[in-house]
Amino acid sequence: MSTAERRAREKAQRRREILDAARKEFFEHGFSRPTMDDVAARAEVSKGTIYLYFAxxxxxxxxxxxxxxxxxxxxxxxxxxxxxxxxxxxxxxxxxxxxxxxxxxxxxxxxxxxxxxxxxxxxxxxxxxxxxxxxxxxxxxxxxxxxxxxxxxxxxxxxxxxxxxxxxxxxxxxxxxxxxxxxxxxxxxxxxxxxxxxxxxxxxxxxxxxxxxxxxxx
Amino acid sequence: MSTAERRAREKAQRRREILDAARKEFFEHGFSRPTMDDVAARAEVSKGTIYLYFAxxxxxxxxxxxxxxxxxxxxxxxxxxxxxxxxxxxxxxxxxxxxxxxxxxxxxxxxxxxxxxxxxxxxxxxxxxxxxxxxxxxxxxxxxxxxxxxxxxxxxxxxxxxxxxxxxxxxxxxxxxxxxxxxxxxxxxxxxxxxxxxxxxxxxxxxxxxxxxxxxxx
DNA sequence: GGCGATACTGAACGCCCGGTCATTTACTGA
DNA sequence: TCAGTAAATGACCGGGCGTTCAGTATCGCC
Incomplete structure (x- = not known):
């Protein structure tokens, strides 16, 4: 049971990390310039991962x-x-x-x-x-x-x-x-x-x- | 002498035509969407021609x-x-x-x-x-x-x-x-x-x- | 008639990028 | 130990587009 909870926490955490990275990229370089690759790199995940968390x-x-x-x-x-x-x-x-x-x-x-x-x-x-x-x-x-x-x-x-x-x-x-x-x-x-x-x-x-x-x- | 003047008139005219076409495209579809090909098509000139009149x-x-x-x-x-x-x-x-x-x-x-x-x-x-x-x-x-x-x-x-x-x-x-x-x-x-x-x-x-x-x- | 100049053309170049998915990795519970 | 599952990966796809330039057409003058 606690495993599932930890999983959920980790998922939420990862999501937050991606959002944090995106915020930094977008706030530093405008809302158009940064690419998904930029955000991924900043979040230290692959581009595909982002699409597991955001559409x-x-x-x-x-x-x-x-x-x-x-x-x-x-x-x-x-x-x-x-x-x-x-x-x-x-x-x-x-x-x-x-x-x-x-x-x-x-x-x-x-x-x-x-x-x-x-x-x-x-x-x-x-x-x-x-x-x-x-x-x-x-x-x-x-x-x-x-x-x-x-x-x-x-x-x-x-x-x-x-x-x-x-x-x-x-x-x-x-x-x-x-x-x-x-x-x-x-x-x-x-x-x-x-x-x-x-x-x-x-x-x-x-x-x-x-x-x-x-x-x-x- | 009059030849040069006519040439100049025609050049100005062509320029106006391109600007007219661009205005229509941009005003109809926003300032980003239209491509230079769209503008060229609307102006009935080739894309290259546009670059003879605008940088x-x-x-x-x-x-x-x-x-x-x-x-x-x-x-x-x-x-x-x-x-x-x-x-x-x-x-x-x-x-x-x-x-x-x-x-x-x-x-x-x-x-x-x-x-x-x-x-x-x-x-x-x-x-x-x-x-x-x-x-x-x-x-x-x-x-x-x-x-x-x-x-x-x-x-x-x-x-x-x-x-x-x-x-x-x-x-x-x-x-x-x-x-x-x-x-x-x-x-x-x-x-x-x-x-x-x-x-x-x-x-x-x-x-x-x-x-x-x-x-x-x- | 032909030559130089001017105007025009559009294929090609170079580059960018959001989104996908087959594959790999990591983990877990039996 | 290993099968099953969830998570993560990154090469790849399909598309887009501003700009350039070698080649072609047109024109006007001698």
Whole structure:
């Protein structure tokens, strides 16, 4: 009996080793360049072995993507948990900073998430994985939307549709990260990512406070 | 003498034909899938001929990219020209709508611009073309920055740094387009691109009017 | 009419790579 | 000890594709 258990443990371990090797390869050399042979060499197994654990190259990437989303979500949830009793604005700032942190600490995961968003996979990965990714994605947006709803309730934010506002906030922050990812942009705008990110957050928060209804009035 | 001129005309014409064929192929099937054989077949020339007019596949894409940027800039400039004597807010809305129009009328050019932004080329294309792309890109941002400066001057907008604000605005609008490009997103947020785009623009404008300095005060 | 120049052609080159499967190796329980 | 099984191997397959270049066709001028 214990033999079977050990076997299962070893199998899981091997799988993890392959995933670790793939992560290193992909994060070091981009998501296209590395070949299955590269990953195999790094994992110190033969190429055939990889296919005993994963159905395809894309499936490996899909698993890494899920890792990244999990990490991002846990960052965001931790940030929210730490500001439970604060104002909605503070909570929203905490969420945004968690996203910025994630971008800076795990740029490759960020790039992978963006690649998925662009439809890099979508075909050719198991629908069940695909659904998981969508669910995680939705959970993230939900955190933002709920925070904005709290701000609506407390009167901090004057917006009609919290989900729409959440979409705008997410789009704006994401937009800054994508835009400023390029060093050339930082040159063009003569400011760095941090500064631009905070400025955008300030702008958006100012908009949320002022509300988009009845611009001239309070 | 006229012979040489005709020759030159014909050469330019052939070049245009190849570019037209490449545009169709790339816009129909994505920027990677089509092969040089596909482009050649579509242009009704042999593959070798293409290399008499372009140095590489990437260079062709770079020229298409420039076309796209030109088109976008002319849209934006036309929009600005039509609102010369209006408020800064109206002008900024006109710019934004021009961008939205561009996205909707020429989605493939938009995707190409985004691909460049991601660094899809950057290596392997002539530095002179690369520089041209950066210049155009900067011109676009300049239009936004100047408009915001006008709003600063007129007192419509309360921001310290017009360029920074321009970056935020650009990032936010770009972010919405990228975010909502996916049909799944529209489902998640239960609203369409148009609505989200306008909502984001409203939010951002509200922020510009309110200013990001001294939040509680006017 | 023929010669040089210019334009064009497409077979061939060189290289890359994801995925498969017959075979070998390692282990285990009787 | 050995047969049965699970795991691992890596040569091989089938395909793809950007780029080159030796050879061919076309044109215009003397």
């Amino acid at each position: 395809s190259k894309e499936e490996i990437l899909a698993h890494l993507l899920l890792e990244g989303l999990d990490l991002l979500l846990s960052h965001m949830e931790a940030a929210l948990a730490a500001t439970l009793s604060a104002t909605a604005e503070a909570a929203l700032r905490a969420l945004a900073n968690a996203y910025l942190d994630f971008f800076q600490s795990h740029p490759s995961y960020f790039r992978l998430i963006m690649a998925f968003d662009r439809g890099r996979f979508g075909e050719s990965i198991p629908p069940e994985l695909f659904q998981q990714v969508l669910d995680e994605s939705l959970r993230g947006l939900t955190l933002v939307a709920r925070t904005i709803e709290a701000g609506q309730a407390s009167g901090e934010f004057r917006v009609d549709d919290a989900w729409q506002a959440a979409g705008s906030v997410w789009a704006a922050l994401n937009g800054v990260l994508v835009l400023m990812a390029h060093p050339l942009r930082q040159q063009m705008l003569k400011s760095d990512l941090q500064t631009m990110f905070q400025a955008t957050m300030d702008l958006v928060l100012s908009g949320l406070r002022a509300g988009t209804v009845d611009p001239a009035d309070g | 590489s596949k990437e260079e062709i894409l770079a020229h298409l990219l420039l076309e796209g940027l030109d088109l976008l800039l002319s849209h934006m400039e036309a929009a600005l020209a039509a609102t010369l004597s209006a408020t800064a807010e109206a002008a900024l809305r006109a710019l934004a709508n021009a961008y939205l129009d561009f996205f909707q009328s020429h989605p493939s050019y938009f995707r190409l611009i985004m691909a460049f932004d991601r660094g899809r080329f950057g290596e392997s294309i002539p530095p002179e073309l690369f520089q041209q792309v950066l210049d155009e890109s900067l011109r676009g941002l300049t239009l936004v920055a100047r408009t915001i400066e006008a709003g600063q001057a007129s007192g419509e907008f309360r921001v310290d740094d017009a360029w920074q604000a321009a970056g935020s605005v650009w990032a936010a609008l770009n972010g919405v387009l990228v975010l909502m490009a996916h049909p799944l997103r529209q489902q998640m947020l239960k609203s369409d691109l148009q609505t989200m785009f306008q909502a984001t623009m409203d939010l951002v404008l509200s922020g510009l009017r309110a200013g990001t300095v001294d939040p509680a005060d006017g």
